[in-house]
Amino acid sequence: MSEVGQAPAAVIMVRPHHFVPNPATISDNLFQARSEVPPSRALADAALAEVTAVADALRGVGVGVHLFDDESTGTPDSVFPNNWFSTHPDGRVAIYPLYAPNRRAERRADIVQSLRVGFQVNGVHDYSVLEDDCLYLEGTGSMVLDHVGRVAYVARSFRSHDRAVAMVCRDLGYEPVVFSSLDSRGAPIYHTNVMMSVGSTVALVALDSFEHRAERDAVERRLAASGRAVVPLTQGQVDEFAGNAIELRGTGGSYLLLSARAYDSLTSEQRATLSAHVHLLPVAVPTIELAGGSVRCMVAGIHLPRRVRETGLAEVGG
Secondary structure, three states: OOOOOOOOOEEEEEEEOOOOOOOOOOOOOOOOOOOOOOOOHHHHHHHHHHHHHHHHHHHHOOOEEEEEEEOOOOOOOOOOHHHOEEEOOOOEEEEOOOOOHHHHHHOOHHHHHHHHHHEOOOEEEEOHHHHHHOOOEOHHHHEEEEOOOOEEEEEOEOOEOHHHHHHHHHHHOOEEEEEOEEOOOOOEOOOHHHOEEEOOOEEEEOHHHEOOHHHHHHHHHHHHHOOOEEEEOOHHHHHOOOOOOEEEEEOOEEEEEEEHHHHHHOOHHHHHHHHOOOEEEEEOOHHHHOOOOOHHHHOEEOOOEEOOOOOOOOOEOO
């Protein structure tokens, strides 16, 4: 098997046909539009166009996109599949317990089954039963994973329960690094992936959001020790979704997918630092961002090994 990398070369995306910000998550997702946004055909059409544009941009740079449509009217957050499953270089898939009951129908057996077509799936860990005990862990929203160093960075929130974190990390072989992170209003950040992104050689992290200096220093040291350049984000940039980015592998090298809003919030110095490591790929998703997530949430990386070819060699998918 090839060397495991941090940046996946293929992703899963879900294109909703009836998008609307989820009223069931507005109480704790302070990145979501603060007043309820009523459903409308114009809103749904705009969201569908934005997902299509992200998929086209990724395909344009050689990232494999497996795009699924969601025509249900009962799954308002289906555009964010990274919350309900993750894939891993050893061939395992994890299914996660979700906080909002109306999000649980997002879990789709057909998506998991589709992974078996081109990739090796050696096992599926289904943690959704933890919902019965109110133990939530919302995938790679709750955990920012360093697949190479086997580290799971987790900001404390009731969507990232300590017991669920410990269980998943033990089973999948990641070391949990847990910390408290507050948004610009002083509330716990609901998902780690809005304040932190870990790429192959560079990381974005909102150092000023850490509640405890010792935890901040420990995370910063850990990232630096892994050989990554650390780009600090301000609270204002986090509010613009600058932390909600993901490195992907295309035909021209590594690309950092981020929203146009996030890109605009970065300073010229930050852009220069990032550009020394990755190609920047900004895409506008203003409608999707009304739901409290951005482009990182819209893609679930495929880190599975590709199926063995006739040569007998296996290729890692991400």
